[in-house]
Amino acid sequence: MTSSISAPPGWVVWSLRTLATAHLAGVLGQAALAGLFVTGDVDLLAWHRDNAGFTHTLLYLQLVAATLLWRPGRGPGWPALASLGLVVLETVQVMAGQDRLLGLHFPIGMAIFGLSAVFTLWTWRALQRGTA
Template sequence: MSSTNPLPGPRGWIVWSLRVTATVHLAGVLAQAALAGLFVTGDVDLLTWHRDNGGVTHSVLYLQLVASILLWRPGRGPGWPALAGLGLVVLETGQVVFGQSRILALHFPLGMAIFGLSAVFTAWTWLAFRRAA
């Protein structure tokens, strides 16, 4: 009896779409932290950059969610990345609302949580499915 999985794993383009979108999203999140730090130190012009980068980063997260769904269906991969992507969408939507409302007591720690979760998710995309890519 063969010990191999009878179902093929996710196709390489699905894995790569998830890796690329997760990596670009993580880079955007890192840029958000850098821009916020520079804004807080007195460069008020960077608040506009922070806002604009946040919009782009949030948009990339929706692409990451689509890639996560494709990994699950039709890719026959795990479903938890789609749920994690949806969770990040919810968290980042709250992040945008808190930032626009200037509720910094929630905006700052939520940004740190989003960075940590995004970093773990991105690392997982590069460590998992090594043969599929």
């Protein structure tokens, strides 16, 4: 039996996969840089800040790709909402870091890593061209 719903375009699927993977790599880089910074290498704080900006930009691009998956790609809408939720969470994360609220900054970072990992895994396992 064939479905009357068309599959999202392959370029949208691959864009979302690539951006989610790159964002997850940036988030992992943030954790590594933070760990090295708190052990005494204070020069890595600037790297941590710069990587945060780069990683946050990747997340905005992920949001665009997830929105394109939904409309006009006819895929599910929840990835766009999940990406938007991550944008909000990551924005709070950046503000907490700038204000040196480490008791908030660290746990939010762990949540961002977990949510980003699950999202990225979904793009590779469940998001099949034709079965989104």
